[in-house]
Amino acid sequence: MNLDRQHFRGHALPEVVPEDVRALARKGYVRMGVLALFVNDNGEVLMLRHKRSTKNRAGQLGPLGETMEATLAPDGDILDIEQPVQCLTRGMLEELELAPKSIELRGYFTTDWETGDGVGVAFAICPVIDCGDGARFLRDPNTPEIAGTIFMKPDDIMVLPDEELRPGVKLLIRELQEFLSRPIKSRRRMSLRPLQLRLGDWEDVDLRHASQAWS
Numbered sequence: 001m002n003l004d005r006q007h008f009r010g011h012a013l014p015e016v017v018p019e020d021v022r023a024l025a026r027k028g029y030v031r032m033g034v035l036a037l038f039v040n041d042n043g044e045v046l047m048l049r050h051k052r053s054t055k056n057r058a059g060q061l062g063p064l065g066e067t068m069e070a071t072l073a074p075d076g077d078i079l080d081i082e083q084p085v086q087c088l089t090r091g092m093l094e095e096l097e098l099a100p101k102s103i104e105l106r107g108y109f110t111t112d113w114e115t116g117d118g119v120g121v122a123f124a125i126c127p128v129i130d131c132g133d134g135a136r137f138l139r140d141p142n143t144p145e146i147a148g149t150i151f152m153k154p155d156d157i158m159v160l161p162d163e164e165l166r167p168g169v170k171l172l173i174r175e176l177q178e179f180l181s182r183p184i185k186s187r188r189r190m191s192l193r194p195l196q197l198r199l200g201d202w203e204d205v206d207l208r209h210a211s212q213a214w215s
Contacts (some may be wrong), residue, residue: 002110003027003123007179009107010186013084013127016068021081024123025207031115031122032205033067034087037176039106040134044151045176048095050166051147055116059147061157062166065113066091067122070205081205084125089192096149097141104130105188109179114167126172128179130187 001014003023008014016032024032038046045063052058066088070081082090092098106128113124131137140148154173157165 005110005112007107007109007182009179009182009184010188011107012105012188012190013088013108013125016081016083021078021205021207027123028121029123029207030120031067031207033065033113033122033124034084034091035111035113035124035126035172036064036088036091036129037126037172038064038129038131038134038137039180040131040137040151042151042153043180044134044153045157045173046131046134046137047150047152047157048146049148049150051145053145056166057163059164060166061150061152061160061164062169063172064091064095065124066094067204069202071202078205082202083193084127085190086193088127092192095141095143095146096137096139097143098136100192102189102191103127105190106130106184107179107188109175111172111175113172116167126175128176 001016001020002008003020021032040046047061048064050056050058050060050062056062068082068084068087070078073079092100108125108127111124111126113122115122134151137149138151154177157173158170162170
């Protein structure tokens, strides 16, 4: 996986290999995950209204975000890690109660994202997804973290007071605007992998535990 902060228009989501995890740990990242940017036919972006948590205040708006999960050895070393497409699938189910079989992917970009809980900086993989009229995304999901959803023009997001947004949202939207400013030659119909029973204990990946032993 290319670990530079770049735009990958027309690309499928990357696969993560052990060296990626070790390289991100050496760069000082503490997490890695997915920030999904769903764009409707009107050019509006899906924003989720978050419930109060250790990462944000009640009512703050932000994209669908999920930390990738890992399973650990008894000594804390990372044994296996969730792939970005699996993380996206799980996030849509857990936060939006949606389980589509596929998505229309314009590509993705990578960026830094503050974890929001004071732990540090996460490496974020940001898929840009066409969602048609977006009607199925307008919902009040009965989920622990999300109170509702709304589509907004990027310019309208940029003028909101900072306290109404999760930290880092305006920087993310600027990246999205740059991504969308250049033509995309092709889109990818990408299958979403159904969630399967996973053995062992899985938890949010902590790159501080990524040692040279993981392979």
